[in-house]
């Protein structure tokens with residue numbers, strides 16, 4: 001047995017293999033189930049017990065050598081000589097590698113920004129950790145207004161003057177303080193509210209605020225701007241409707257509905273059979289707010305609006321539960337690949 005192993009070791013050393021065919025012959029002769037090395041394993045039972053450890057080791061070394069030789073030759077041939085084997089198969093289906101996509105909230109935020117950019121609104125940003133003045137006082141919130149309540153607002157380290165902004169309207173105040181009209185700006189950003197998380201509410205979400213201040217800005221300008229936005233966002237056939245509402249920082253104030261883009265206004269379960277979907281709040285900037293921010297309210301008027309990005313995304317893509325946007329389940333996110 002030992003001499004057979006030695007003999008085969010020697011053969012491995014002398015062997016000359018130049019073609020793929022020769023390599024295959026080698027594989028069959030030495031490494032296949034019916035090959036010479038396998039035959040040694042079969043003979044192994046006849047080896048006297050005391051020699052088994054030594055002989056077993058020699059057979060294993062032989063087998064590894066043969067296998068390594070085969071592997072090396074195969075790699076080399078694959079790289080160079082065997083052009084025949086390596087021919088490209090141009091009919092083979094393409095393997096697409098998976099590429100990431102924008103998050104649906106980023107997509108919708110970008111779409112909102114693009115729509116307003118096209119009519120001259122520029123982006124402004126403000127801090128997420130904000131003071132009471134810019135979140136509430138400048139915006140005409142009375143001292144006892146419930147939105148200032150500990151229940152709704154996250155305060156920073158028990159200082160009642162510093163909080164996480166509850167809306168992006170705070171950026172309005174900052175812009176008006178530091179710029180002179182004409183002002184035409186939108187402010188996208190994250191906002192924070194102490195809300196229980198549910199299918200319709202979250203403690204962190206995104207808003208886009210809009211502000212236009214100039215001489216003779218009218219409610220008609222506001223309505224036309226929002227109609228343009230609704231058509232761009234939800235389709236040319238979209239209609240809007242304004243309902244009277246109340247916000248401390250606008251007078252008059254309104255809530256805006258768009259005609260349901262699912263049923264075309266006929267009524268369905270998405271619009272709860274009303275034909276309308278609420279998308280944002282708006283109004284004419286209250287003269288007190290202009291004054292608080294250093295703008296002459298006798299000379300200038302303005303309109304403002306604010307919308308939730310998650311809400312617009314839910315309506316646009318018919319997402320029934322807001323929490324999907326935060327869970328980052330790949331099966332959900334994959335549905336938006338290539339959507340923008």
Ligand code: DAH
Pocket residue numbers: 166167168169209210247249250280281282283304305306307
């Ligand atoms: N800040 C309001 C909110 O968070 C949204 C809003 C309503 C913004 C009316 C406005 C506006 O600028 O005019 O619910």
